[in-house]
Amino acid sequence: MGAMNSSVGDGLSVSPSGNVPLHLQLRNHLRAQIVNHSLPPGAALPSEAQLQAQFGVSRSVVRQALGALAAEGLIDRGRGRGSTVAPRREHHRLVQRMPGLSTQISETGVSVQTEVLGFEVETARGMAAALGTPEALALKRLRSVDGSPIALIHTWLPLPLCADLRAEDLQNASLHGVLREKLGIDVTAGRRQIRAAPADSDLLSLLRMEAHSPVLLLEGTSVDASGRTVEVFTTWHHADQVVFDIDVVNDTGDASDGFTHSPGLKPEKTEEDIPSEITGVGYRNLEPLSERAHALAVELDRFAKEVRGGRIRQP
Helix, strand or coil: CCCCCCCCCCCCCCCCCCCCCCCHHHHHHHHHHHHHCCCCCCCCCHHHHHHHHHHCHHHHHHHHHHHHHHHHCEEEEEEEEEEEEEECCCCEEEEECCCHHHHHHHCCCCCCEEEEEEEEECCCCCHHHHHHCCCCEEEEEEEEECCCCEEEEEEEEEECCCCCCHHHHHHCCHHHHHHHHHHHEEEEEEEEEEEEEEHHHHHHHCCCCCCCCCCEEEEEEEECCCCCCCEEEEEEECCCEEEEEEEEECCCCCCCCCCCCCCCCCCCCHHCHHHHHCCCHHHCCCCCHHHHHHHHHHHHHHHHHHCCCCCCCCC
């Protein structure tokens, strides 16, 4: 058990004159400290009496706040031993690997559930047009772990190439696995982009996220061995539960393909394997992964500060 924290959120307070109930204000203060790791996993929260004294609230307010945090899985409560920060429920995704979220998480021994929310044919517009076909099969799926939603995925597949696909094929299954086993389509390469993004009320509801919370947005296009575009997707990830990992090495080393890899890791694809329409300017002109990882970290930090400061509002 971590050391007892005699106080949390120095300088923070709750106000009875505000529109937000006292127990929600207190819960929000404590939640922010947990999410930003000011209160790391295993850390002991102040006692109920200490929280009462620090924030000037009643015991019922404190208990409501702690109950809400426990219901969210952020703290563990035990009679006679106080409350401690629960282990982080983080699921890691290695961005430069072709296997998707479901496969990568399943490899850790965790069971992933997939619910098909949408399955319909769309005419060639927007994402569908990127596939180069008159029509596309549009999929909407919700990924969950232990009943907790972690990602919403919108995918567009070319028709008639994927005409034999059925919604039931994708229930609790990996799309890439189904494409390979049922249709003989082997996804071999692609291009990915990551950014922080605001979420609308529908997305927040599906992912069970707090109002004004940012999400991690991953967009991409995938091709098969012949260079044919077989998938366009947009995935919104629960930022408190999904972590993007990026392997980086010293970029002064000699990398024949201009792309950095961890020692001992063989590149999954070289520039010659990937069509120019997917890579744009080719791998050799891409920024080193270390620079992109740093830029993403800076963007996420800026976005989080704007959200906490109230400068970004829910659409």
